[in-house]
Amino acid sequence: xxxxxxxxxxxxxxxxxxxxxxxxxxxxxxxxxxxxxxxxxxxxxxxxxxxxxxxxxxxxxxxxxxxxxxxxxxxxxxxxxxxxxxxxxxxxxxxxxxxxxxxxxxxxxxxxxxxxxxxxxxxxxxxxxxxxxxxxxxxxxxxxxxxxxxxxxxxxxxxxxxxxxxxxxxxxxxxxxxxxxxxxxxxxxxxxxxxxxxxxxxxxxxxxxxx
Amino acid sequence: xxxxxxxxxxxxxxxxxxxxxxxxxxxxxxxxxxxxxxxxxxxxxxxxxxxxxxxxxxxxxxxxxxxxxxxxxxxxxxxxxxxxxxxxxxxxxxxxxxxxxxxxxxxxxxxxxxxxxxxxxxxxxxxxxxxxxxxxxxxxxxxxxxxxxxxxxxxxxxxxxxxxxxxxxxxxxxxxxxxxxxxxxxxxxxxx
Numbered sequence: 196x197x198x199x200x201x202x203x204x205x206x207x208x209x210x211x212x213x214x215x216x217x218x219x220x221x222x223x224x225x226x227x228x229x230x231x232x233x234x235x236x237x238x239x240x241x242x243x244x245x246x247x248x249x250x251x252x253x254x255x256x257x258x259x260x261x262x263x264x265x266x267x268x269x270x271x272x273x274x275x276x277x278x279x280x281x282x283x284x285x286x287x288x289x290x291x292x293x294x295x296x297x298x299x300x301x302x303x304x305x306x307x308x309x310x311x312x313x314x315x316x317x318x319x320x321x322x323x324x325x326x327x328x329x330x331x332x333x334x335x336x337x338x339x340x341x342x343x344x345x346x347x348x349x350x351x352x353x354x355x356x357x358x359x360x361x362x363x364x365x366x367x368x369x370x371x372x373x374x375x376x377x378x379x380x381x382x383x384x385x386x387x388x389x390x391x392x393x394x395x396x397x398x399x400x401x402x403x404x405x406x
Numbered sequence: 407x408x409x410x411x412x413x414x415x416x417x418x419x420x421x422x423x424x425x426x427x428x429x430x431x432x433x434x435x436x437x438x439x440x441x442x443x444x445x446x447x448x449x450x451x452x453x454x455x456x457x458x459x460x461x462x463x464x465x466x467x468x469x470x471x472x473x474x475x476x477x478x479x480x481x482x483x484x485x486x487x488x489x490x491x492x493x494x495x496x497x498x499x500x501x502x503x504x505x506x507x508x509x510x511x512x513x514x515x516x517x518x519x520x521x522x523x524x525x526x527x528x529x530x531x532x533x534x535x536x537x538x539x540x541x542x543x544x545x546x547x548x549x550x551x552x553x554x555x556x557x558x559x560x561x562x563x564x565x566x567x568x569x570x571x572x573x574x575x576x577x578x579x580x581x582x583x584x585x586x587x588x589x590x591x592x593x594x595x596x597x598x
Contacts, residue, residue: 216575219434220518224427263515264486271479279475294525297478301518303431377590378425382583386576394571 198323205327211304212335212385213392218304221295222336223381229352232340233333234288238281238296240329242273243305244322247313251321254314266309271300304332335388342384347376409539412532416543418592422519423551424585429519433552434578436510438563443556444549446510451545453492453514454523457485458541461524462534481524489515519548554585 211217221239225231249269250257257265278296281289289296299305308328313321344350349366374380422428429450436446464484468474493511496504504511514520523544527537558581568577 216434217431219430220427223430264483267482267486267515268479271482275475275478278478294522294529297525298428298518298522300478300482301516301521303516306516374587378427379583379587379590381427382579382586386572386579386583389579390569390572390576393576397571 201320201323201327202330205324205329205331206334207331207392208396210331210335210392211307211328212332213389214396215304215307216389217307218302218332219385221298221302222332222339223378223385225292225295226336226339226343226381226384227347227376228291228344229337229340230288231291232336234281234285235292235295236329236333236336238277239299239302239304239332240326242270242277242299243308243329243332244325245273246270246305246309247321247325248318250309250313251316251318257314262314263306263310266306267300270305270309274299304328339381339384339388342388343375343380347371347373347380409536412536412540413543414595416540417547417550418589419595421547421551421589421592422522422544423548424582424589426522428522429517429548432510432513432517433548433555433582434575435513437552437556437559437578440553440556440560442510443552445506447545447549447552449510450514450517450519450548451542453485453489453517454520454545454548455538455542456492457488457520457524458527458537459534460484460488462527462532462537465528477525477528478521481521485520485524486515519544551585551589555582558585 205211207214209215212219212222218239221235225235246266246269250266253265253269274297277299278289281292281296308324312324316324341351345365349364349368349371351363351365372380375384416422420426423430423433432446432450436442461481461484464480465474465477468476468480473480489511493504496511523541527540530540532540559578562577562581572580
């Protein structure tokens, strides 16, 4: 088990959002304030770890023909748990994430990791994979949130810091471009972010080839 | 009148892809060519319509049994079974359509637009007719967006002159962003 490599894969070289291009919908939809991003990231990481462990445990029992349906049931179970817990203990977060909590069921990251990793590897390795991929996803969410919140509403840490959770104001009120926290901003920010990562990965590879 | 406003809302104002971010994966994945984009759009519209009708009935059943917290699990199972069933039905009855849609059908199970429409119908408390209308028009909105996007991408592929790191996916995302910007113009549209 190579923890360091798995961690690097999850965070950068095999990042679920930026490189594998999975789970786009939630990434773009909810990254409007920092609180949303962290909440969603933690929820997905938790579900990813749990479902990876359970699927890895069951990998010899599930017949391969109905495996996708079986995975979905396992994932949907955990998603329901998280949804209900969040409604009970974090109603504000649950309200602002709305429909995207139940939609974690069809988030391709979780099903993708179940199919590509947990169904072939040991329980411990799958748990680590869940943690690493989850962290990779969360980091992307946080970066997107910070960029979009800064450009779109001129604040930092919305929903979490500052007076009444409105965030700490960095730009004066008249400067921010509303557009960035609307859907358009999601597409643009993610596009630029992926381009940046591709640029550095390509440079990295070139450097490795030359030496 | 209510139905008309639901329809306009689902196609233009709250377009599933461009303003609600539901169903981005197929939107990005199968929009490289026009004909596959049309195929996907038709398949999604069909499944969304049928899924809206079926999940409406399932929701009534769940409420009667007092199991409404099982909504997400029940819906996704119903949708998965439905997609499988439609696949088998088309294979038997309309083989031409089946071979045209072929690979896209199984993909629809994990399309968040389908589960999304089911959940939204329940949340908004739509009646049966309203649910079906919302499902079908939502699908039409999806088709409209994916067709527009596919034609943009076909042209981009033909003559793109952009920085290397933007090639492929980032460029697609940014063009989708511009389409979304154009669709924001419908934001002020109100009917009824």
